[in-house]
Amino acid sequence: MEQIKIIGAGLAGLSAAIHLAKKGIPVTLVSFQPSERAQSVMAEGGINGAMDTMGENDSPAEHAADTMRAGCDLADPKAVENLTDHAPELLEWLLRLGTPLHRKDGRLIQRNFGGQKKKRTAYAQSSTGKVLMTALIDECRKYEASWLIHRLSHHEFVSLSVRDRRCLGVWIRDDHNGVIFFLPGPVIFVSGGLNGFFPGMTTGTTANTGNAAADLFAQGVAFANLEFIQYHPTTVQIPEKRMLISEAARGEGGRLFVERNGSPWYFMEEKYPKLGNLMPRDVVAREMYYVMHDDSTGHQVYLDLCGLSKQTWKEKLTDLREEIRYYLAIDPAKEPVPVSPGIHYFMGGILVDKFHRTNIAGLYAAGECACQYHGANRLGGNSTLGAIFGGKTAAETAAAEMADFQSGETQEKAPVWIESVPRRAKHLRDVLLSGLGILRTETGLKEALEQLENLSAVQDQTESNRRLLAKAMLLSALERRESRGAHTRTDYPDRDDEHFRKTSIVQIQNGAFVHHFAAIGKEMHND
Amino acid sequence: MTELLILRRKNQDEKPYWQRFNYDPKSTDDSVASALTALNEQENLRDAEGKPAAPIRWECSCLQKKCGACAMVINNRPRLACGARLSEFKGVVKIEPLRKFPVIADLMVDRSVMFENLKTLRLWFESDAKGKDKAMSVSYEASRCLQCGCCLEVCPNFHIDGKFTGTASAVPMARLLAQLPDSQKKAMTDKYRLHVYEGCGKSLACRNICPADLDIDEILLNSNAIAVWKRFF
Numbered sequence: 001m002e003q004i005k006i007i008g009a010g011l012a013g014l015s016a017a018i019h020l021a022k023k024g025i026p027v028t029l030v031s032f033q034p035s036e037r038a039q040s041v042m043a044e045g046g047i048n049g050a051m052d053t054m055g056e057n058d059s060p061a062e063h064a065a066d067t068m069r070a071g072c073d074l075a076d077p078k079a080v081e082n083l084t085d086h087a088p089e090l091l092e093w094l095l096r097l098g099t100p101l102h103r104k105d106g107r108l109i110q111r112n113f114g115g116q117k118k119k120r121t122a123y124a125q126s127s128t129g130k131v132l133m134t135a136l137i138d139e140c141r142k143y144e145a146s147w148l149i150h151r152l153s154h155h156e157f158v159s160l161s162v163r164d165r166r167c168l169g170v171w172i173r174d175d176h177n178g179v180i181f182f183l184p185g186p187v188i189f190v191s192g193g194l195n196g197f198f199p200g201m202t203t204g205t206t207a208n209t210g211n212a213a214a215d216l217f218a219q220g221v222a223f224a225n226l227e228f229i230q231y232h233p234t235t236v237q238i239p240e241k242r243m244l245i246s247e248a249a250r251g252e253g254g255r256l257f258v259e260r261n262g263s264p265w266y267f268m269e270e271k272y273p274k275l276g277n278l279m280p281r282d283v284v285a286r287e288m289y290y291v292m293h294d295d296s297t298g299h300q301v302y303l304d305l306c307g308l309s310k311q312t313w314k315e316k317l318t319d320l321r322e323e324i325r326y327y328l329a330i331d332p333a334k335e336p337v338p339v340s341p342g343i344h345y346f347m348g349g350i351l352v353d354k355f356h357r358t359n360i361a362g363l364y365a366a367g368e369c370a371c372q373y374h375g376a377n378r379l380g381g382n383s384t385l386g387a388i389f390g391g392k393t394a395a396e397t398a399a400a401e402m403a404d405f406q407s408g409e410t411q412e413k414a415p416v417w418i419e420s421v422p423r424r425a426k427h428l429r430d431v432l433l434s435g436l437g438i439l440r441t442e443t444g445l446k447e448a449l450e451q452l453e454n455l456s457a458v459q460d461q462t463e464s465n466r467r468l469l470a471k472a473m474l475l476s477a478l479e480r481r482e483s484r485g486a487h488t489r490t491d492y493p494d495r496d497d498e499h500f501r502k503t504s505i506v507q508i509q510n511g512a513f514v515h516h517f518a519a520i521g522k523e524m525h526n527d
Numbered sequence: 528m529t530e531l532l533i534l535r536r537k538n539q540d541e542k543p544y545w546q547r548f549n550y551d552p553k554s555t556d557d558s559v560a561s562a563l564t565a566l567n568e569q570e571n572l573r574d575a576e577g578k579p580a581a582p583i584r585w586e587c588s589c590l591q592k593k594c595g596a597c598a599m600v601i602n603n604r605p606r607l608a609c610g611a612r613l614s615e616f617k618g619v620v621k622i623e624p625l626r627k628f629p630v631i632a633d634l635m636v637d638r639s640v641m642f643e644n645l646k647t648l649r650l651w652f653e654s655d656a657k658g659k660d661k662a663m664s665v666s667y668e669a670s671r672c673l674q675c676g677c678c679l680e681v682c683p684n685f686h687i688d689g690k691f692t693g694t695a696s697a698v699p700m701a702r703l704l705a706q707l708p709d710s711q712k713k714a715m716t717d718k719y720r721l722h723v724y725e726g727c728g729k730s731l732a733c734r735n736i737c738p739a740d741l742d743i744d745e746i747l748l749n750s751n752a753i754a755v756w757k758r759f760f
Binding site (some may be wrong): 033034036037038039041042095096097098099100102103104105106124125127130131134135138139141142144145153176205206207238239240241243322323326327419422423426 | 553554556557558560561564567568570582586587588589590591592593594595596631637638639642645646649650651652653655656658660662663666667669670671672673674699702703706740
């Protein structure tokens with residue numbers, strides 16, 4: 001029987017590997033860099049789970065309701081319930097692994113986060129992703145020592161091998177010596193979001209090229225909801241990228257304002273008296289866009305953290321303060337921080353069912369590369385949870401289906417690996433951004449598609465794969481003729497449940513581009 | 528215009544050589560990482576003499592001092608390229624790979640010995656961690672270690688094949704020691720003494736070099752108390 005191969009070693013990959021190894025199932029864990037370099041270490045604000053440690057009578061059902069509401073009812077409710085029901089036991093597991101989540105008097109402390117009515121976000125200052133990763137890396141090491149987890153740490157995914165809609169395995173490349181080789185077996189894909197399509201414009205890792213997702217798409221793997229790109233409200237420009245100012249800053253009392261008639265206008269508090277600055281991210285980003293483009297304002301939005309107590313800075317946000325001081329030369333305890341929305345998360349990705357199966361047998365996907373749990377807009381604190389839970393679920397499904405895997409020697413020749421061309425990636429990015437901003441229109445999307453068609457021809461397979469996936473993103477945004485969550489169409493400003501409360505699916509079938517909408521949770525049957 | 532002097536090496540078998548590049552910073556915040564990124568973005572990279580040059584190989588991921596990928600020696604000091612602003616330097620900026628590790632190419636080194644050491648030392652919880660409140664501060668601090676290797680680079684006692692595994696292992700070990708289940712006490716404290724405490728010459732060069740600004744004093748103090756002075760908390 002062939003070993004399961006995991007592509008990516010962030011939270012989802014580590015979780016998948018550990019859960020398989022715990023069952024005694026050997027796996028190969030492939031990543032371009034060691035886990036310490038994965039984007040997951042950059043996750044800041046926290047991880048959600050209705051532990052009800054704050055005496056607010058919280059429950060997994062309320063967590064599910066908040067997740068569905070923030071996702072504008074586009075997530076699969078059964079998958080979401082599964083996630084939120086298991087979140088408390090998953091947090092318990094992380095505590096048993098020694099994760100230093102903030103606690104007091106033996107009790108886990110949970111904080112407020114955007115779009116949630118109860119305090120259910122567990123955290124470690126604003127370095128939650130880093131401490132979760134350290135705990136999972138240590139746990140993973142236990143199984144590496146007994147060879148249940150075999151790490152290939154400086155290996156890059158090159159191509160998936162698919163025959164008759166079955167996954168045969170993966171081609172990978174040793175980045176140290178350039179050797180390309182084939183690894184047969186079922187594959188769990190946990191390669192992260194599509195940052196590589198927006199170089200310099202996202203808060204994520206620069207190591208992500210997006211080439212892996214593009215290869216899968218070109219080979220017939222179905223992708224879903226690609227139009228939903230999360231612009232995080234509070235980011236700042238630093239050299240070569242956007243930097244996130246964690247939502248925890250608002251969770252702990254930070255306020256957004258813009259100058260109007262010589263005084264600060266706390267627009268979120270005025271427009272949304274109940275949740276104010278902690279409205280879901282899509283709403284905040286959109287409102288920021290409006291006030292930034294309003295001629296009666298000073299255009300620049302600020303995050304006001306001057307009212308936070310000394311204790312809050314010391315116990316909850318020390319790292320964030322240091323970061324802002326270093327990168328912006330501003331002490332956020334004394335001066336407001338100029339912020340603007342930036343690309344932070346991709347709700348869409350590889351289409352998976354609630355068991356994390358894709359439309360290709362033997363191929364599973366989890367974490368940000370997959371489309372699951374978050375609908376049209378992700379809640380803060382659900383990405384770390386979704387990655388760890390998704391990795392675990394994908395691992396359980398892959399384990400249950402291992403016996404069905406039909407091994408077969410790939411008949412293909414080793415694919416040619418092509419070094420990324422940064423200038424070309426930036427060109428493609430500009431085309432995408434022209435259509436996929438916070439506000440979108442049919443004209444803008446059509447123009448972007450036209451620009452894409454007019455890009456000069458290339459012989460490079462990687463680049464042509466990338467253009468296919470780029471087209472899929474633009475087409476998905478064009479076809480969704482409504483406004484929902486992170487997808488705002490000024491020409492279709494209303495939400496249209498009758499026609500569009502559906503999953504948007506795009507794939508290459510028999511060499512042709514196919515886009516359709518399918519009933520939520522039943523996408524695979526329509527495939 | 529900033530002048531960069533970079534130690535180039537095609538691979539382990541080829542001889543290293545210095546190559547000079549010019550970089551025009553876009554802002555005063557530009558770092559060594561910005562310069563390397565911009566140079567590699569040039570379609571036909573040329574050195575300061577106008578000769579064609581191959582793209583410069585280096586590791587990079589977060590560009591925010593959170594992942595440790597871009598550790599290298601900059602003007603004789605190991606640090607993260609993304610945390611080294613060009614405006615800090617006067618004159619030529621000299622950039623070399625970390626010297627304690629085998630070079631793969633250019634500024635890229637093989638740091639796998641760090642990860643192998645952690646495995647050899649069996650750094651993990653065999654059973655549930657003791658999640659006591661007072662362990663959280665050290666546990667949090669130790670969890671922040673980037674495994675970048677800067678501390679090993681400056682350590683006079685660390686050698687790639689030596690018994691002393693350095694601060695890069697002492698820090699992850701501190702996370703475990705702080706919350707150690709009883710069953711692991713003897714084995715882990717023995718290892719700490721043998722591979723950390725006894726090999727450390729107390730130069731504490733690691734203290735001022737850590738790009739994550741870890742509180743090495745607090746971390747070592749806590750581990751010494753537990754593993755050497757047997758003050759289990």
